[in-house]
Amino acid sequence: MSAAASTFAQKAQSHRFYDSTIGKKAVMAVTGAILFGFVVVHMLGNLQVYFGPEKINAYGELLHSSPGLLWTARLILLTSVVLHIVAALQLAALNKKARPVGYVRKKNIASTYASRTMLVSGPIIFFFLVYHLLHFTTGQAHPNFRAGDVYHNVIAGFQQPAASIAYIVAMILLVNHLHHGVWSMFQSLGLNHPRYMPWLRRFSAAAAILIGVGNISIPVSVLAGLLQ
Amino acid sequence: MKLILHIWRQKNQASPGKMVRYEVEANEHMSFLEMLDVLNENLIAKGEEPVAFDHDCREGICGSCGFMINGVAHGPLPNTTVCQLHMRHFKSGDELYLEPWRAAAFPVIKDLVVDRSAFDRIIAAGGYISVATGSAPDGNAIPVRKQDADLAMDAAQCIGCGACVAACPNASASLFMAAKITHLGLLPQGQPERKERVLKMVAAANRELFGSCTNIGECEAVCPKGIRMEFIGRMNRDYLNASFTYQEEKEMAGVG
Incomplete structure (x- = not known):
């Protein structure tokens, strides 16, 4: 066996998968899928605020009724967040190194704004996530936090513009x-x-907008006085 | 027609480069490279160094030419190499910025010429099939499904010009590799080495410092041969499959 082939074989035994850019992207995709699933369920849970305090507070209690299950879910989500971010940062560092000298003129002719700004939207969403947890989960960033009274926390929280x-x-x-x-x-x-990719892109856009509209409706309704 | 050109001039790999402004009189029947030939004749007549650019067949099939025109690889016409781009697509007074492909893996050799031997090393890592030499096999001895043959031919169109790398914000070689992996992976002759091929080629591209794919699609928009992003998905699929199922060759006593 030649020297080159044997290094390949040795490497194959260890971490070649995660070493590769495709492996890192696969990790981002799987963790992204988990987080997307969470965001969908989270929004559906949030929308119960429209059915009044009893309903959403009961939902909050239900989620907390089984600490084992709750912490398993939290651990999976936390692991996903960490892996998603670590892989993203490693890939971003590689990509930066891949083009040390930029163009004087560069035109984007096919990519969407969203696709080019993943590294901007991602970190801001992360900082928001930290704030969100301190705001509605632990209460440190909330002006008037009442543990267990989800409805009150949401209304009082969003009454601050x-x-x-x-x-x-x-x-x-x-x-x-x-x-x-x-x-x-x-x-x-x-x-x-090719048969379903165009539909997947439409699904992607529709799911993103529905999640956005569903979640944004809550602070807007509170500020407009529809929810109090 | 009169054109204002801003061209990246760089003496060699070691020296720094800069954009230099030129004016050139061309006519609309010229190809883009013929217009540069005119500029070079003028420069030589003035005793200046002509602009170096890669070119060979000038009929869009060899993959030698290519540079950025106003931030677009191979210029504004889709599915066209820069040698097949004609001046009728521009108008008199246009101001054009010509820059070499930019990637760590493609160091500038001179002016608009970059070293693309990183692509050769990726091909050498696995972009081939091993066949027995000797007399040619019978024409239709191995049946190939028509649709697979067509798709393989679509992928085989890749001429390795490097425009995909140049257009990608991450300088990723994904479209190039995906074309080779799809082409060989769809045909029966490519099956024996299929898993090893994708593992080795992806590892080689990572060694050459090409970036990662972020699925944004700038590559397929500039590819002169219309290679599609769909093939990158195929490569990812092949890679993941190979990563989980590839078995190393066992070394046997008395061999090697």
Whole structure:
């Protein structure tokens, strides 16, 4: 066996998969899918605020009724967030190194705004996530937090215009992120076919917008006085 | 027609380069490269160094030519190499910025010429099939499904010009590799080495410092041969499959 072939064989035993750009993208796709699933369920949960305090507070209690299950879910989500970000940062560093000298003129002729700004929307969504947890989960960033009273926390929280604006901006960025991210994870995993890719892109855009509209409606309704 | 050109001039790999402004009188029947030939004749007559650019067949099939025109690889006409781009697509007074492909893996050799031997090393890593030499096999001895043959031919159109890398914000060679992997992976002759091929080619591209694919599609928009992003999905699929199922060759006693 030649020297080159044997290095290949040794490498094959260890970390070649994650070493490769395609492997890292696969990790981003799988963790992205988990986080997308969470965002969908989370929005459906949020919308129960429109059915009144009893309904959403009961939902909150239900989620907390089984600590084992709750923490398993939280652990999966936290792991996904960490892996998604680590892979993204590693890839971003590689990509930056891949073009040390830029162009004087460069035109984008096919890519969407959303696809080019994943590295902007992503980090801002992360910082929003930290704020969001301190705001509605642990309460440190909330002016008048009552543990267990989800309805009160949402209404009181969003009655502060600054907080509402932060949520609305973050959700617009999430729409942007998902607009590219949802169909992109299928491509990264090789789950693509010319027959359904155009539909997947439409699904991606529609899902992103629905999630955005659903979530943004809540602070808007509170500010407009429809929810109190 | 009169054109204002801003061209990247760089003496060699070691020296820094800069954009230099030129004016040239051309006519609309010229190809883009013929217009540069005219500029070079003028430069030589003035005793200046002509602009270096890669070219060979000038009929869009060899993959030698290519540079950025106003930020678009191979210029504004889709599915066209720069040698097949004619001046009738421009108008008098146009101001054009000509720059070489930019990638860590494609160092500038001179002016608009870059070193694309990184592509050769990726091909050498696995972009081939091993066949027994000797007399040619019978024409239709191995049946190939028509649709697969067509798709393989679409992928085989890739001329390795490097426009995909140049257009990609990450300088990724994904479209180039995907074309080779799709082409060989769809045909029966490519099956024995299929898994090893994708693993080795992807590893080679990563070694050459090409970036990762972010699925944004700038590559397929500039590809002079219309190679589609769909093939990148095929490559990803092949890679993931090979990563999980590839079995190393066992070394046997008395061999090697």
